[in-house]
Amino acid sequence: xxxxxxxxxxxxxxxxxxxxxxxxxxxxxxxxxxxxxxxxxxxxxxxxxxxxxxxxxxxxxxxxxxxxxxxxxxxxxxxxxxxxxxxxxxxxxxxxxxxxxxxxxxxxxxxxxxxxxxxxxxxxxxxxxxxxxxxxxxxxxxxxxxxxxxxxxxxxxxxxxxxxxxxxxxxxxxxxxxxxxxxxxxxxxxxxxxxxxxxxxxxxxxxxxxxxxxxxxxxxxxxxxxxxxxxxxxxxxxxxxxxxxxxxxxxxxxxxxxxxxxxxxxxxxxxxxxxxxxxxxxxxxxxxxxxxxxxxxxxxxxxxxxxxxxxxxxxxxxxxxxxxxxxxx
Amino acid sequence: xxxxxxxxxxxxxxxxxxxxxxxxxxxxxxxxxxxxxxxxxxxxxxxxxxxxxxxxxxxxxxxxxxxxxxxxxxxxxxxxxxxxxxxxxxxxxxxxxxxxxxxxxxxxxxxxxxxxxxxxxxxxxxxxxxxxxxxxxxxxxxxxxxxxxxxxxxxxxxxxxxxxxxxxxxxxxxxxxxxxxxxxxxxxxxxxxxxxxxxxxxxxxxxxxxxxxxxxxxxxxxxxxxxxxxxxxxxxxxxxxxxxxxxxxxxxxxxxxxxxxxxxxxxxxxxxxxxxx
Numbered sequence: 001x002x003x004x005x006x007x008x009x010x011x012x013x014x015x016x017x018x019x020x021x022x023x024x025x026x027x028x029x030x031x032x033x034x035x036x037x038x039x040x041x042x043x044x045x046x047x048x049x050x051x052x053x054x055x056x057x058x059x060x061x062x063x064x065x066x067x068x069x070x071x072x073x074x075x076x077x078x079x080x081x082x083x084x085x086x087x088x089x090x091x092x093x094x095x096x097x098x099x100x101x102x103x104x105x106x107x108x109x110x111x112x113x114x115x116x117x118x119x120x121x122x123x124x125x126x127x128x129x130x131x132x133x134x135x136x137x138x139x140x141x142x143x144x145x146x147x148x149x150x151x152x153x154x155x156x157x158x159x160x161x162x163x164x165x166x167x168x169x170x171x172x173x174x175x176x177x178x179x180x181x182x183x184x185x186x187x188x189x190x191x192x193x194x195x196x197x198x199x200x201x202x203x204x205x206x207x208x209x210x211x212x213x214x215x216x217x218x219x220x221x222x223x224x225x226x227x228x229x230x231x232x233x234x235x236x237x238x239x240x241x242x243x244x245x246x247x248x249x250x251x252x253x254x255x256x257x258x259x260x261x262x263x264x265x266x267x268x269x270x271x272x273x274x275x276x277x278x279x280x281x282x283x284x285x286x287x288x289x290x291x292x293x294x295x296x297x298x299x300x301x302x303x304x305x306x307x308x309x310x311x312x313x314x315x316x317x318x319x320x321x322x323x324x325x326x327x328x329x
Numbered sequence: 330x331x332x333x334x335x336x337x338x339x340x341x342x343x344x345x346x347x348x349x350x351x352x353x354x355x356x357x358x359x360x361x362x363x364x365x366x367x368x369x370x371x372x373x374x375x376x377x378x379x380x381x382x383x384x385x386x387x388x389x390x391x392x393x394x395x396x397x398x399x400x401x402x403x404x405x406x407x408x409x410x411x412x413x414x415x416x417x418x419x420x421x422x423x424x425x426x427x428x429x430x431x432x433x434x435x436x437x438x439x440x441x442x443x444x445x446x447x448x449x450x451x452x453x454x455x456x457x458x459x460x461x462x463x464x465x466x467x468x469x470x471x472x473x474x475x476x477x478x479x480x481x482x483x484x485x486x487x488x489x490x491x492x493x494x495x496x497x498x499x500x501x502x503x504x505x506x507x508x509x510x511x512x513x514x515x516x517x518x519x520x521x522x523x524x525x526x527x528x529x530x531x532x533x534x535x536x537x538x539x540x541x542x543x544x545x546x547x548x549x550x551x552x553x554x555x556x557x558x559x560x561x562x563x564x565x566x567x568x569x570x571x572x573x574x575x576x577x578x579x580x581x582x583x584x585x586x587x588x589x590x591x592x593x594x595x596x597x598x599x600x601x602x603x604x605x606x
């Protein structure tokens with residue numbers, strides 16, 4: 001007997017998400033499909049949610065060598081979508097250097113829509129080969145907050161950037177409109193090769209200068225303006241390279257007893273944390289995008305730092321709801 | 330019908346081959362009668378790559394582009410060396426940094442140089458893509474400043490000295506168009522996306538193609554200029570320099586290993602001029 005149903009268009013590792021805006025400004029999913037090893041979960045919606053939340057998961061908690069994931073996301077006009085994970089995205093060992101584990105994300109953010117992608121870090125295990133390609137196409141008035149970070153692996157087991165290769169590319173494009181092709185706003189491309197050239201410095205662990213995590217935060221669009229301005233102003237307020245404290249110990253004590261505002265005390269604590277965790281960061285404006293790069297000696301240090309920055313400024317929770325930041329809390 | 334079409338097509342290809350062979354023979358004959366070959370044969374082989382394929386004018390431009398006195402302002406940017414030294418004390422090693430920086434430059438900027446050398450007509454597109462790919466603020470500023478300096482050198486001196494050839498004239502026209510686009514972009518500065526930025530990499534590739542440099546030479550000269558810029562940045566960052574004139578270059582034998590013999594003393598006059606902020 002011939003099946004009355006059309007053949008399935010679903011393929012392994014492929015998924016698709018569409019977020020719509022319902023009346024009363026509630027964002028909701030109108031489409032959610034996925035196939036093993038990709039898994040998507042969305043909690044049941046509530047009336048007062050600021051964005052629709054989706055968990056991006058994989059069966060077994062990680063990607064096995066050679067897995068190919070392709071996720072298409074469409075955020076319809078004025079809808080808001082938040083994507084999070086439930087723990088590190090683990091990338092398991094590939095049996096050979098030619099077997100590449102891939103994740104692709106193709107996102108279209110339409111007029112006035114917004115996407116907040118704040119996942120846990122990718123954790124590539126020893127011997128893994130990973131390639132990630134994320135492309136975001138932004139229509140007029142669209143906003144995006146995108147975090148992409150990678151850790152040194154299972155440091156508790158002594159791994160220290162021991163994977164074969166990790167590469168991640170993030171591209172932001174403007175949507176094509178009325179015969180005009182879309183234009184590239186930003187291309188952030190990182191290649192980390194575990195074993196390069198010759199000599200003592202060939203191993204990645206030497207090149208990473210004791211960092212255990214390295215990440216990039218990209219912001220663009222009207223909803224992100226205040227957060228971007230916040231990062232830029234905090235960055236310009238960082239102590240300059242080689243700056244010294246010329247105050248005597250007595251003056252330092254006097255200054256520390258002075259009444260300071262809550263924000264100043266937050267900043268002082270954060271700077272101390274940055275120093276203790278060896279956290280280095282920079283912020284730059286590139287063609288309308290704000291790009292924040294950071295690295296830290298510990299994964300937890302980086303998580304606390306970025307969480308503290310987002311919480312202090314507050315606009316992510318305001319626009320997308322508290323859940324959107326659950327991976328950086 | 331089909332057979333006929335195939336027949337005429339293969340006939341056309343055979344004609345083309347015959348034509349090309351004849352042109353090759355003619356070109357070889359001309360080469361045998363040029364005086365430069367006699368000169369090349371009598372001089373000992375040089376260590377420069379592809380020496381035998383160099384035309385006299387190309388050699389001339391090769392020397393100009395590899396000259397450390399080429400006024401591109403590359404001294405203004407330390408390519409992250411200053412930051413590296415500040416964050417890695419006391420374990421800084423200039424040789425290690427040089428390796429990192431070269432490997433990074435070769436995989437981030439060099440491909441744009443080579444792409445522009447291969448397809449000079451894509452100059453504007455490559456420039457735009459590179460502009461979207463350089464994240465570091467200081468690096469962007471330096472790349473654009475050097476690219477504009479190179480473009481003005483091209484306009485003021487190189488362009489008049491390049492021998493005309495049909496395959497290059499198209500590239501020259503593209504370069505002129507690009508310069509015009511750049512000027513218009515500057516006068517109508519609006520929005521966040523510039524029409525043209527003039528980054529060093531693609532312009533270097535396109536100009537190197539026009540003046541007749543081979544691809545390998547172009548890559549070599551481009552990377553060499555990066556090494557030279559890093560070395561001069563290292564000299565300026567050395568403790569002897571920071572301490573002002575009169576510092577001893579070899580004062581700190583166990584410290585950072587970037588002090589070349591006597592370099593600090595030679596350059597101690599110019600202090601920290603042009604250092605990035």
